[in-house]
Amino acid sequence: MKFNIKDTITKELPADPILENFRRPVRECFSYVSPKKTSQPILVHASHVLAKELGISEEYLHSEEFLKVFSGNSILPNTHPYAMCYGGHQFGNWAGQLGDGRAINLFEIEHNDKLWALQLKGAGETPYSRNADGLAVLRSSIREYLCSEAMYHLGVPTTRALSLCKTGDKVLRDILYTGHPEYEKGAVVCRVSPSFLRFGNFEILMARDDKATLKILTDYTIKQFFPQIQAGTKEGYIQFFQEVTNRTLKMLIHWQRVGFVHGVMNTDNMSILGLTIDYGPYGWLEGYDEGWTPNTTDSREKRYRYGNQINIGLWNLYRLASSLFPLVEEIAPLEAILEGYRDAYTQQYQEMMKSKIGLYSEDSSDIELINTLEENLQMTETDMTIFFRNLSSIDKEAVITDDFLAPVMDAFYNPEELDESIRETWKQWFEAYVSRLQKEYISNLERQEKMNAVNPKYVLRNYMAQLAIDAADKGDYSVLEEMYQLILDPYGEQKDAEKWFAKRPDWARNKIGCSMLSCSS
Incomplete structure (x- = not known):
């Protein structure tokens, strides 16, 4: 060839x-x-x-x-x-x-x-x-x-x-x-x-005070990957940084949407094109936990935990801004872009979360509804993927009865922990949620289709990858092939793959490779 x-x-x-x-x-x-x-x-x-x-x-x-x-x-x-x-x-x-x-x-x-x-x-x-x-x-x-x-x-x-x-x-x-x-x-x-x-390609040149090579690299990057920007000008470098900032934020919002935790968000692991890069000790949330990190090296500080990824993205962008400063020679435009990141994050995150729970019009109650949901998900171990996927089955005309949790019950790892206080807290949220759904003018079926298009049914949980690894270590690549076929259609129903739409099994909770991983992983 x-x-x-x-x-x-x-x-x-x-x-x-x-x-x-x-x-x-x-x-x-x-x-x-x-x-x-x-x-x-x-x-x-x-x-x-x-x-x-x-x-x-x-x-x-x-x-x-x-x-x-x-x-x-x-x-x-x-x-x-x-x-x-x-x-x-x-x-x-x-x-x-x-x-x-x-x-x-x-x-x-x-x-x-x-x-x-x-x-x-x-x-x-x-x-x-x-x-x-x-x-x-x-x-x-x-x-x-x-x-x-x-x-x-x-x-x-x-x-x-x-x-x-x-x-x-x-x-x-x-x-x-x-x-x-x-x-x-x-x-x-x-x-x-x-x-x-x-x-990091840009950082090393700034650290070495090599402005000439920094300019060559930045102009090359703009010419090859951002052709709409004029390379070689101060305005072009500012636009370049704005574009990298936008792409980085977009990537991170997607991470939060599917419950992905990178684990090692060092600046040398940040793509200039806003792509997820370097898959080491990554993981998907099993129980929804904003403090979770899959990285053993980060287990104490939890710098790269799920709930901090957006903030680390900004911290890393500050480092990139410092690296590009020799070409821009003005702090104000770079700082303005970084400040804009915060506002853009708030808006994009709220829109993403609204799409996950099937809200498409504007309502003043939405922010509180989302905030309360995120608090509730952490009251007891609740599987993120299963909860949001099954939430789409809620009927907006539903009457909240004693079995109101039935549609999402499979998401709870320890149903026995759902005591009267927790159930009452959830009941109040579901009552507010159904009331809010009634303000949407799309049908239950249309809303379910839209929600299922952003809430995956199948993600590559660590224990699933580990099953493929264990089999491959014995020369059996059939599980690897099964995982590959599964990930090709993560939003589809895949009726022959229902066994993978399940909570992490107990045996995988503390097994090496299934919970925490090292940077050498």
Whole structure:
């Protein structure tokens, strides 16, 4: 197969002149580096949906060349793999140079007037690997592969995943940092995105006071991905920051809508295009809990908890604003955009929550109704996905009787905790909710269809991914395929998949990989 290669990064951005692959500070935007060859690669799975978008045929997808290229064992002619240099704030602290420590960009292609960068994660050491081996394990690779595509089909802005290959090599990992590492099966994921540029690519240049390269990088980014903006001007840089701010907020609102928690919102994990990037210790809310984080590293401070993601988005945007300041040379316009983020968040969040509970007209009671709902959901452990999905079945003409909780009862993990006080609190909310629904002029059926289009029935719960991992570790990829087929239609009824529309089982509550995960996950 012949790809339409369009390597814009290597042609337009400054390259590291050193070609040897050893750890070092890099002043330029990227370093040339080749993937590490693997001993016995096997194609575990490939996304046929994404392959079609990229113009990759079914025949090529299962060819020997595809396996060689996307396991890192072969480099296509006239392509020059590279790793990017960037910095970042990690858990609020400046970490200096970071970079693609275990990701290698193979090439960029153009198909149907869209630019795509194809990148291998787990393909070996780069100049940015620091003390790590640059490899990835099957466990974390399955999670990244499935979640990338799950998020896409949920309608969340995200990077994608084309393929998952097992390498045949062993990788040493200490999954929970207990000092007892074990060997695991190695794997490589091909990640796909219009660009993998991050906030950190800009931060590192500002930190080094390299305005010349900062200008080159920013002008390149605007020209390639924001063509409606005039590059090279102060006004253009301000518009660029506004656009990044808008896209970042849009992404985060989607995270809150589906109950997704990223787990590591460091600035080096923030896409300049407003895409979800770097799937490590992520998770979906099981019980609705604004204080929940899936990251063991963040278990004490809970900086990246579900209820704080919007605030962290703003904090990260402040860092990006500081990085772009040398080009703008004015604080006021950047501060105005950041202040606007707060107002935009309030409006967009309220509109999103109204759509989740089926309210489409304006009413002064809506904010209180939403706030009370969020408080009620935390009175006892309540499954977010099931609650909002089943809420759509409420009849707006319903009379609130003693069994008023029946439509959402499946969402409660411990129904015995629904004492008289909690039931009375819920009853008051449902009475107010049904009264509010009666002000809407659409039918119950139409409202249910609209609510079900924003409240997924199926999300990739951690225990589901873990089941795929456990089976794959034994050489059984059928559960992985089942999960892949499930995530293609998260809003559909999928009657043959009803078993996955269920609360997290008790065995998964504290199981490694099903509740909390480390950054190495």
